[in-house]
Amino acid sequence: MKRIAIDMDEVIADANERFAAWYQRDHGIVFAPEQLSTTRFTDLLPEEHKYLINEYVYHDDFFKDLTVIKDSQKVIGELYKKYEIFITTAAMEFPNSFLPKLQWMKDHFPYITWKNIVYCGDKSIINADYLIDDNVGHFKRFIGQGILFTAPHNVNVEWDVRVNGWKEVADMLL
Amino acid sequence: MKRIAIDMDEVIADANERFAAWYQRDHGIVFAPEQLSTTRFTDLLPEEHKYLINEYVYHDDFFKDLTVIKDSQKVIGELYKKYEIFITTAAMEFPNSFLPKLQWMKDHFPYITWKNIVYCGDKSIINADYLIDDNVGHFKRFIGQGILFTAPHNVNVEWDVRVNGWKEVADMLL
Numbered sequence: 001m002k003r004i005a006i007d008m009d010e011v012i013a014d015a016n017e018r019f020a021a022w023y024q025r026d027h028g029i030v031f032a033p034e035q036l037s038t039t040r041f042t043d044l045l046p047e048e049h050k051y052l053i054n055e056y057v058y059h060d061d062f063f064k065d066l067t068v069i070k071d072s073q074k075v076i077g078e079l080y081k082k083y084e085i086f087i088t089t090a091a092m093e094f095p096n097s098f099l100p101k102l103q104w105m106k107d108h109f110p111y112i113t114w115k116n117i118v119y120c121g122d123k124s125i126i127n128a129d130y131l132i133d134d135n136v137g138h139f140k141r142f143i144g145q146g147i148l149f150t151a152p153h154n155v156n157v158e159w160d161v162r163v164n165g166w167k168e169v170a171d172m173l174l
Numbered sequence: 175m176k177r178i179a180i181d182m183d184e185v186i187a188d189a190n191e192r193f194a195a196w197y198q199r200d201h202g203i204v205f206a207p208e209q210l211s212t213t214r215f216t217d218l219l220p221e222e223h224k225y226l227i228n229e230y231v232y233h234d235d236f237f238k239d240l241t242v243i244k245d246s247q248k249v250i251g252e253l254y255k256k257y258e259i260f261i262t263t264a265a266m267e268f269p270n271s272f273l274p275k276l277q278w279m280k281d282h283f284p285y286i287t288w289k290n291i292v293y294c295g296d297k298s299i300i301n302a303d304y305l306i307d308d309n310v311g312h313f314k315r316f317i318g319q320g321i322l323f324t325a326p327h328n329v330n331v332e333w334d335v336r337v338n339g340w341k342e343v344a345d346m347l348l
Contacts, residue, residue: 003299005299086296092288095273098273099272102266115296117294118266118295118299119265119294120294121292125177125179125292125302126299126300126301127298127299
């Protein structure tokens with residue numbers, strides 16, 4: 001059975017939406033959906049507010065109850081019948097995310113248990129056939145095929161295998 | 175550069191000693207070193223106390239300040255010059271261990287950063303040349319060579335590559 005490793009943030013969990021929501025809460029500024037979907041969130045902020053990114057991402061509540069990325073539950077549910085599924089997230093950088101991420105998985109993907117959830121930093125340690133991730137940096141030393149999941153920060157990044165959303169993952173792997 | 179994955183509990187961190195210390199604290203019973211080093215701790219307990227294992231291991235303080243396994247700092251320091259080192263621990267089963275384990279690594283192996291620390295469940299997800307672990311179950315689907323690190327619970331387990339302590343790891347890999 002082939003194995004798919006799947007990243008969390010911007011692939012199944014919408015962290016970008018959280019950034020936008022907290023920034024709106026704190027500064028009353030609303031960005032247009034087209035801006036949010038095509039531009040790295042940091043790049044939308046004025047210079048004097050860029051520090052907020054770090055403040056938000058290390059906040060205890062940042063990773064709680066993030067919105068599930070569209071179609072991911074349906075497609076991963078189908079992939080689960082044909083592949084071994086592992087969730088592989090670079091959580092080690094954010095100790096505040098450890099418990100919320102585990103709870104989030106229980107809430108939204110309860111059939112993927114702790115045995116198949118991996119917190120790491122350098123994803124070259126992952127042994128899988130495919131890695132679906134929004135960060136092309138993780139593919140360089142990855143043993144399998146990296147599949148770039150389109151996210152605002154990577155729309156202009158070059159990579160030969162790219163998917164725009166989970167329906168395209170289904171077309172490719174089901 | 176070849177890569178070594180190294181487990182934590184009973185390989186670099188002495189969880190067994192913690193079980194014995196807490197049991198002594200709670201019930202005043204002291205086991206002989208020979209008993210502790212050759213017998214699974216659960217098997218030393220009377221039937222009515224076996225439940226304590228689960229109570230201890232899920233306690234918030236269980237993984238704090240564990241004793242470093244003899245010679246591991248010296249030998250891993252040497253291995254680090256010749257190999258990529260990753261720490262791979264099945265921490266996902268014990269959410270109470272997430273923060274203490276990260277702190278423990280900072281305290282005792284500060285040059286091994288979050289990028290090279292992995293919390294997982296099923297270690298077949300690990301892509302490395304060697305896995306030094308006290309649990310032979312992790313070797314069955316592991317992509318590289320499993321090296322069984324002797325611990326009380328595995329003295330009678332069959333595995334072709336075994337090391338009795340870190341000096342034997344040095345002899346094998348340095």
